[in-house]
Amino acid sequence: MKVPRHWRETPRRYRMEAGKCKKCGSIHFPARLVCTECGTKEFETVRLSGKGELASYTVIRVAPTGFSDLAPYAIGIVKLDEGIRVMGQVADCDPETLKIGDRVTTQFRRINEEGKTGMIMYGYKFVPDLGL
């Protein structure tokens, strides 16, 4: 039953597709039907760079269902170079040493396993940007 719910999010979660307002140029992620900046309803699809800096974060010690095997894990809000903010986990790092302002980039990762159906969900996670 949950398949369509996750399937329809694929462009956003797999490719970070966002909506760019044709009038004012502001970018919305997830895409919206109405531009919050100018009210326009016309958009083009753009892909986000996935690169940016950590605006704030936390380390989840008590995890929700489906994430307990990962705990403790870092999750934060990243201000992308495009100027918009996105939430995601920060993987491949020592959560204790993360700092606001750290540069990060995105990778395609396994996010979660849905218990009842056994569906495996994928999407982006942030990782430290080593400038490689």
Next chain:
Amino acid sequence: MKEVAIIGIGMIKWGELWEKSLRDLAVEAALKCFDDAGVDRVDTIYVGCMSSGLFNNQEHLASVVPDYLGQRFTPATRVESACASGGLAVRSAFLEVASGMSEYALAVGVEKMTDVDGGEATFGLATAADQDNEAFHGVTFPGLYAIMANAHMDKYGTTIEQLSQVAVKNHYNGSMNPHAQYPFKVTLDQVMNSTKIADPLRLFHCSPITDGAAAVLLVPVEKAKALNKPYAVITGIGLATDTIALCQREELYNLKVVEKSAQRALKMAGKTIKDVDFAEVHDCFTIAEIMVMEAIGVVEPGKGGPAVMDGLTALDGKFPINPSGGLKAKGHPVGATGVAQICEAVNQLRGESGQRQLKNAGTALTQNMGGSGASSVVHILEARS
């Protein structure tokens, strides 16, 4: 618009109430409210509840509550705005009385959270966040407020001691509240060494999972005057909404939705925050109380933490906050919280709060938050007799 008074409040003991059902809780609080007001029937009922569907597999509380309250055929409406559902129920009842549509309007808030295990409760609460864009990534509610706490600490230098002092203060107040889930004092040391939940937040920076209900009865002010006893009037209400996802807000270290709802309520009441004597605010996490202090204008942005350490918001301070013990000590049955805040405000305004009675309680502000600051309801109440 008619002036609206509160002539009845009903609070019950909150906690992990294994022997009581969702409907028991709502009906017990409503009956206590009826007793307090001296009525046995009402014209309309508003039920504030966040998620009886997920917590109890029971929707349709607009039938369940009047049915079991002995008010069959009474018009009833359930309202939902996550943890602000209770405040929204009071506002809805206010509008119905102010418009002249009804005279006796009951607002009851209820949540029965221990019929599911901790994981399911955490899941239920997380539905107040953006499911597709926040919860999907594995963030919890403490996690969202922890992200705000880190941003606040980074921006203003707020410390973990300051976050912890909010819990110490609220538990001190709650130790004098017979309805509180955790009516005991805690030390700064206990708070700072409690289990880590979501850095920097620890267990004692978080409000608990609670079963509870609360009710208030609203009437046109003429009805209250005829009773010849102290009552409260609602002189201002402010409701505001913001983005569902925390990450969509430009600044993570303030709560714009609280600022806007407070400004609206104060404007309606013809007051400024300086005219307010005390407040009951939504301390779902201790950082929230600090951010709310700044948003409603009790202190400048960034000065909330130091002000708590200086005792500004203590029971004997210049601007007491959460004399009830707040969500932290009193408990947080989400849909009931906003109504219980009004109960405490009225109780204080009537001078009936016993050991925790404030010396100066003429005008109160209550602030009830939905989600990570995605909705907020503020009420201004004034004492009359």
